[in-house]
Amino acid sequence: MDLRALAMGLAFAFMWSSAFTSARIIVADASPLYSLAFRFLISGLIGVAVARYLGQSWRLTRGQMKATIVFGICQNALYLGLNFVAMESIEASLAAIIASTMPMLVAIALWAVYGERLPRLGVAGLIAGVIGVALIMGTRISAGVDLFGVMLCGIGVLALTLATLALRGATSGGNYMMVVGLQMLIGSAVLFFVAPMVETFRLEPSWPLALAFIYTTLVPGLTATFIWVLLLNRIGAVRAATFHFLNPVFGVAVASVLLGERLGFLDLVGVAIVTFGILAVQLARQKAQADAATTATRTLPEAPGRARP
Numbered sequence: 651m652d653l654r655a656l657a658m659g660l661a662f663a664f665m666w667s668s669a670f671t672s673a674r675i676i677v678a679d680a681s682p683l684y685s686l687a688f689r690f691l692i693s694g695l696i697g698v699a700v701a702r703y704l705g706q707s708w709r710l711t712r713g714q715m716k717a718t719i720v721f722g723i724c725q726n727a728l729y730l731g732l733n734f735v736a737m738e739s740i741e742a743s744l745a746a747i748i749a750s751t752m753p754m755l756v757a758i759a760l761w762a763v764y765g766e767r768l769p770r771l772g773v774a775g776l777i778a779g780v781i782g783v784a785l786i787m788g789t790r791i792s793a794g795v796d797l798f799g800v801m802l803c804g805i806g807v808l809a810l811t812l813a814t815l816a817l818r819g820a821t822s823g824g825n826y827m828m829v830v831g832l833q834m835l836i837g838s839a840v841l842f843f844v845a846p847m848v849e850t851f852r853l854e855p856s857w858p859l860a861l862a863f864i865y866t867t868l869v870p871g872l873t874a875t876f877i878w879v880l881l882l883n884r885i886g887a888v889r890a891a892t893f894h895f896l897n898p899v900f901g902v903a904v905a906s907v908l909l910g911e912r913l914g915f916l917d918l919v920g921v922a923i924v925t926f927g928i929l930a931v932q933l934a935r936q937k938a939q940a941d942a943a944t945t946a947t948r949t950l951p952e953a954p955g956r957a958r959p
Contacts, residue, residue, distance in 0.1 A: 655885050659893035662877045667746055667900030669870030671908050673734055674742040675862035681852040682734035683845035689863065690726055690838035693871040697831025706828040714825060716816070718833045724813035726837025727844070732806035740799035743911045746901025747786055747921065748803040750928060753894045754779045755811040757931045763815075768934050775930025782923030789916045814891075826879045830872070895928035
């Protein structure tokens with residue numbers, strides 16, 4: 651992994667993690683789904699305009715079209731929509747911790763569905779992740795956390811896991827900003843359709859709301875998603891997902907600084923365990939893929955007519 655990829659990954663992880671705090675600020679003064687729908691509409695239009703300015707085409711490859719539709723529905727409408735609603739009743743730090751389990755869920759699904767084996771380090775990471783989440787949830791449940799909000803976050807991260815599995819190898823072909831812009835417009839359309847059926851429009855104008863909305867629209871919404879797509883194309887999904895191990899750390903840190911959310915000792919221990927688990931799973935998957943590639947290279951048939959050394 652080169653320095654540019656490292657910088658991109660760190661920037662993505664921080665921007666992505668900070669979105670939970672800005673979302674918490676937004677839903678305090680505005681209805682969550684309408685807010686998110688407007689955010690995606692603005693981000694999507696900006697993304698498409700920038701893509702056209704850069705000369706990118708509306709004509710996407712089949713893989714890109716699949717990525718656009720699946721991510722628009724699963725990531726934007728379901729994952730983020732459910733998280734916005736959940737953060738009316740739970741803290742941003744808890745939502746960030748739940749969302750950070752996505753790489754572990756992907757590893758479990760790849761093992762259960764595709765038979766992808768994990769080295770012992772990966773198995774240890776999965777076990778550690780489960781223990782860490784259980785530790786955090788145990789302390790929160792005993793403190794009276796809203797279980798409905800937790801359930802919404804859980805469904806949301808399952809939707810993001812589904813999207814990640816569905817898009818394996820579907821990010822190549824250029825037109826990255828166009829893909830980002832169009833998938834946001836799809837998410838906006840879905841949320842504008844759903845919002846009137848499940849919530850009442852609410853808006854209490856304030857400076858924190860305005861600043862949080864602008865930040866969420868331009869930074870986690872547009873910039874982070876664009877960086878993520880570039881990172882996927884540069885180093886691949888497995889290596890890029892390694893940066894998700896920073897999400898619980900960054901998410902908790904930003905929520906603590908801006909919202910004054912405080913974690914107990916067991917919460918901090920749980921965050922550390924989850925962080926180790928995510929990192930261990932991703933490093934194990936990288937090693938497994940490298941070993942598989944090496945094995946495949948060694949077993950390639952010899953070219954016809956080529957003499958043995």
